[in-house]
Amino acid sequence: MTTDARTGPAPTPTGPLSQIDYSERIPNNVNLASDRRLQRALEGWQPKFLDWWKTLGPALPTKDVYLRTAVAVGRDGWAHFEHVPMEDYRWGIFLAEQDPDRKVNFGKHKGEPAWQEVPGEHRADLMRLIVVQGDTEPASVEQQRILGNTAPSIYDLRNLFQVNVEEGRHLWAMVYLLHAYFGREGREEAEQLLKRNSGDLDSPRILGAFNEETTDWLQFFMFTYFTDRDGKYQLGTLKESAFDPLARTCEFMLKEEAHHMFVGTTGVQRTVERTAELMKEHGTDDVFEHGGIPLSVIQKYLNFQFSVSMDLFGSEQSTNAGNYYSSGLKGRWQETRRKDDHVLLDDTREMNYIENGKIVQKTVPMLSALNLDLRDEYAADCANGVRRWNQALEDAGLEERLFLPHEGFNRRVGVYANHHVSPEGEVLDDATWEQRKDAWLPSPEDRRRVAELMVPEYEYGKFAGWITPPSTGINDQPVEFDYVHLAEEGLA
Numbered sequence: 408m409t410t411d412a413r414t415g416p417a418p419t420p421t422g423p424l425s426q427i428d429y430s431e432r433i434p435n436n437v438n439l440a441s442d443r444r445l446q447r448a449l450e451g452w453q454p455k456f457l458d459w460w461k462t463l464g465p466a467l468p469t470k471d472v473y474l475r476t477a478v479a480v481g482r483d484g485w486a487h488f489e490h491v492p493m494e495d496y497r498w499g500i501f502l503a504e505q506d507p508d509r510k511v512n513f514g515k516h517k518g519e520p521a522w523q524e525v526p527g528e529h530r531a532d533l534m535r536l537i538v539v540q541g542d543t544e545p546a547s548v549e550q551q552r553i554l555g556n557t558a559p560s561i562y563d564l565r566n567l568f569q570v571n572v573e574e575g576r577h578l579w580a581m582v583y584l585l586h587a588y589f590g591r592e593g594r595e596e597a598e599q600l601l602k603r604n605s606g607d608l609d610s611p612r613i614l615g616a617f618n619e620e621t622t623d624w625l626q627f628f629m630f631t632y633f634t635d636r637d638g639k640y641q642l643g644t645l646k647e648s649a650f651d652p653l654a655r656t657c658e659f660m661l662k663e664e665a666h667h668m669f670v671g672t673t674g675v676q677r678t679v680e681r682t683a684e685l686m687k688e689h690g691t692d693d694v695f696e697h698g699g700i701p702l703s704v705i706q707k708y709l710n711f712q713f714s715v716s717m718d719l720f721g722s723e724q725s726t727n728a729g730n731y732y733s734s735g736l737k738g739r740w741q742e743t744r745r746k747d748d749h750v751l752l753d754d755t756r757e758m759n760y761i762e763n764g765k766i767v768q769k770t771v772p773m774l775s776a777l778n779l780d781l782r783d784e785y786a787a788d789c790a791n792g793v794r795r796w797n798q799a800l801e802d803a804g805l806e807e808r809l810f811l812p813h814e815g816f817n818r819r820v821g822v823y824a825n826h827h828v829s830p831e832g833e834v835l836d837d838a839t840w841e842q843r844k845d846a847w848l849p850s851p852e853d854r855r856r857v858a859e860l861m862v863p864e865y866e867y868g869k870f871a872g873w874i875t876p877p878s879t880g881i882n883d884q885p886v887e888f889d890y891v892h893l894a895e896e897g898l899a
């Protein structure tokens with residue numbers, strides 16, 4: 408049974424405080440009905456969003472998809488699963504519960520009550536932070552638009568669509584803030600979020616990694632592992648914001664984000680497992696001809712996605728980042744768990760840079776290096792998945808291992824831009840880089856051979872030959888569950 412988008416039965420809410428109102432055209436837990444002007448403005452934006460979804464959302468025609476929808480924002484039982492036509496997904500506005508006693512936890516306003524309104528002096532900066540975050544959400548949907556055509560299974564297809572609808576909801580999350588707190592300018596920015604498009608030459612998305620093509624499923628898994636994880640870390644800093652509505656919005660987005668990274672971690676792992684099986688079975692590293700993706704190519708995809716995602720953290724040293732922190736707009740990862748004064752005026756840290764062809768260190772003020780602080784947290788987290796993938800190689804009895812490239816590898820932003828660094832951390836001249844880069848980054852030929860393996864497998868419970876099945880299904884359903892019903896035209 409499916410729920411009609413506008414009028415049908417709503418999932419049952421689970422808790423009084425955190426419950427979401429599904430009787431409204433725009434589901435929400437912010438009592439939207441009490442603010443007619445805002446409600447009308449968002450209802451005016453809604454059809455534009457749906458138009459965008461139809462034009463630039465998933466290309467594969469489907470009848471319905473087994474999706475989770477937020478029911479409540481509380482700790483337990485927030486997700487409700489059912490088959491829904493994707494265009495009827497209940498995109499809405501969900502903020503984590505408000506803590507009436509919440510304080511600003513860092514910077515020069517530390518100890519003051521959190522802000523329920525935008526302070527005039529921080530209006531421009533806050534709006535910019537929200538716009539940049541908002542821009543990444545629909546970008547990834549656009550990047551992943553055609554992947555449904557080559558899904559390795561119905562299980563994976565469902566996961567792709569779940570990620571897509573939730574990135575669409577994350578756009579709603581940011582658009583709500585723009586409409587509710589930034590007046591006419593905010594509404595204009597909300598329009599622009601649908602007008603910029605990934606890879607568009609005239610009007611591209613704001614950040615580089617969100618204009619790269621997602622060419623195939625291995626890249627999708629790397630994207631959800633590395634680039635969605637960048638999202639997790641950015642949201643983690645905004646969750647600390649003194650501007651309480653932003654903090655509460657990001658806190659709930661983080662709950663959805665966890666599944667996106669699960670898709671990446673397990674997707675790469677299943678690819679590696681299949682590769683390991685084929686390597687052992689055929690006694691060769693070049694498993695392309697046996698229908699798998701060679702480990703060396705998986706490593707190149709990893710190198711690429713890690714390096715473009717590292718660029719998303721911006722320059723290591725940034726006056727803006729320091730100002731955002733001191734002003735209370737954006738905290739550090741797990742700010743409240745850090746054992747320091749949360750003001751950082753006297754703190755310093757070491758940072759790498761390149762001098763005379765060598766990587767050397769210097770000491771810099773901590774406040775100037777908060778982008779680097781976040782990036783280091785991110786990189787340490789990235790290493791966990793690599794360990795897990797290597798465990799799969801070890802379990803298969805193979806000697807080969809995957810690894811994270813050096814932080815300076817293939818960078819376009821910060822101290823390593825305009826330098827060449829090998830994955831092992833060796834500084835190289837232009838000629839050497841040109842000669843060797845195809846051994847480190849996917850070449851057009853690698854991408855072509857991976858693309859050849861990307862044949863759709865739409866039979867329930869069957870999987871393409873380059874990837875192993877998952878150990879369990881979604882929401883305790885069997886792996887062979889009918890997670891997606893394709894439209895008749897999709898089956899052709």
Ligand SMILES: [Fe+2]
Pocket residue numbers: 544573574577638664
């Ligand atoms: Fe997102």
Ligand SMILES: [Fe+2]
Pocket residue numbers: 574635638664667
């Ligand atoms: Fe995500």
